[in-house]
Amino acid sequence: MSDPVRFDARPDGIAIITLNQPETRNCLSREIRQGLFDAWDRFERDDTLRIAILTGSGDKAFCAGGDLKEMVETGMKVPPRELFPLPYDTVELSKPTIAAVNGVAFAGGWMIAQACDLCVASTRAKFAVTEVKVGRSSPWAAPLIHMIPQRIMMEILLTGKPITAERAYEIGLVNRLAEPDKVLDAAIALAQEVLEGAPLSVRAARETVMLSTEMGRSAALQAARHASEHCYNSYDAQEGPRAFAEKRKPIWSGK
Template sequence: MSEDAVLVRIEGSIQIVTINRPAVRNAVNKAVAVGLANALAQLDAQADLHVGIITGAGGNFCAGMDLNAFAQGGSEPVVEGFGFAGLCEAPPKKPLIAAVEGHAVAGGCEIAMACDLIVAGRSASFGLPEVKRGLVASSGGLMRLPHRVPYAVAMEMAITGEPISAAQAHAYGLVNRLVEAGEALDAALRLAEQIDANAPLAVAASKRILASSRTWSDAEMFELQRPIARAVNASADAIEGATAFSEKRKAVWQGR
């Protein structure tokens, strides 16, 4: 695996992961998939890391699977248990933000949607053009997209293969924050800092409930939520949060 396919740097409690194949618009090969899987395993494993950001080098987020490498006999860029790009089937438990500039198409769009939040520069575009290549967007795109944009918009994107602009994606609710071109990573860092200021156990539990509850029935949802919330509400951090509020000071989270 090329050591440079994926770059990782840490800023405080925030992990920044960069897909680093700008010559091919950060298309995903096996090296990228393994690199992303390893980086996100680190994010979940290290208690001192609270939030992750994925971005792309050279002005693009990701153009999807490297079709040239695949056509030349390269292995499919999946990681067992984690799927395409090492995350699409099993994103990390901790919050993950996509900082998108330029193209986020095909598998690149699927990577962005596997993240919890998306920050995009105004020149970015999002699309699932697989039908134009005789393929199906099978790495989560067709399943996640109708939950992130209106159904009719998702259907049009899926069966025409045409992209939407960052402004459209923001208007539909796919993009959380729309910023000037070139500013997506800085804005994603500011968003990550807002998340990082909160209690990590509470953040992780909130993400888990929000993501899981889509499949919970009305009859069972409170019963399924109860043990997740109860564990956090009985934690030392919950006492610290209440105490800090009472004492009018900043809370010091311990993650327990």
């Protein structure tokens, strides 16, 4: 049997994590949830890996959401917070992530795509927060207010209707669009652009964005300055200007 979640560690520092149950539209079954927890942990612990891409197998679904059959069987009410493997929430990560949305991303599928730092989507992808259609709720969607305008978020949550990839790009949910057979390639290209930066600079940049999202202006400035000190004091902070002066590519050490 195929693994519910595939893990591919590339030599260029990119990890590709693939939800691999296309027959159930890669819904968040127990097997996929456990596979994701394991994959994120493996990614975080491997110092040779600097960025991860999360995608789905098949050409129809990135992830169709939670396993509704399981909810019926267990009589699930409020889902335990630790039930779903969410980057930077229930999963501790210090490195950037990209969602490569190859098909529908509904409910929990939207949730895990939203949790990633960046998003590349197929032009055929669709996104929806469908909880109102099945009597459930979507508290995980709260951070959307920092990504898209309030009234657009309100419509998405209140109607449960899907939006196209083009609309998701328009409102700022998606960074880049790609043809259906080029989604992973586009995500890898974006990852490689991130990898061109110094590792400590990328980490400080990510922390700056998150601090700015979660704090007021003055507090975020102070916290971001503190988060950047390690980067400024690193070897790479000298290597970058030196390489520029010598007209060569920098050789990053991550130190």
